Amino acid sequence: MSDHIYEHSNPRNARTVFVLLIILGCMIGLVSASVPLYRLFCAVTGYGGTTQRVESEDATPVLDRKMTILFNADTNPALPWGFKPVQRSVTVNIGEDALIFYHAVNNSDETVTGHAIFNVTPFKAGPYFNKIECFCFTEQTLKPGEEVDMPVTFFIDPELAEDEHLNEVKEITLSYTFFRSDEEQ
Structure with missing residues (x-):
């Protein structure tokens, strides 16, 4: 059949x-x-506020225009860490290198690995926000109770000053959210 x-x-x-x-x-x-x-x-x-990663800065001109960079930190509930910016803001000249830190502490009794995702607001400033060094480029592992200050080195590309859509922008917010590493979940 x-x-x-x-x-x-x-x-x-x-x-x-x-x-x-x-x-x-x-x-x-x-x-x-x-x-x-x-x-x-x-x-x-740079869509969605994604910053640009640069290996090194090649003689970027420093402009007279100042920009205030605000720092934000969030932690996913699955990650038992405390995470915050060491300073809430910094004012820099466009083109000037800046070094800031975020502080993390593992509040659990186990070694935990996390990774950070980031964005910049306003989103239209993302293509001009250049990170030279950042803890977000790699996963971070903290032992129980361990605390660490994690550096971010960045500069604002001077081409921002030529973008007429960004003339009114005086502040940029760099925001990170830390998540537990996928391998651990």
Whole structure:
């Protein structure tokens, strides 16, 4: 009886099922690649307040225009850390290197690894916020009760002064959220 079913199956139905399976496979592939692709897009374009990462600063001119940088820190509830900026703000000239610190403490009785994600607001300032060194470039591991001050070295690209959409911007907020590392969850 089962041979009887296959004798009457339509080749168009088999092709339709095959095409639908290929489409479903492509959709699953796009969904699984969407987060890394979105992060890459944000890193390249500065979209969503993503800052730019630079290896070194090549004689960036320092402008007379000042910018106040505010610092924010959040911790995901799954990470048993205290996390805060050491200073709430700093005022720098555009193009000037700045070094600031965030403080973290592991409040648990186990060694915990975390990673930080970041953004800049207003979002349109993201492409001009350049980080030279940042704790967010790598995962951080703290032993029970361990405390650490983590550095961020950055500068505001002088090209910001040429962007007429940013003339009214006097403050930029650099915000971090720390999460427990995926390997630990």
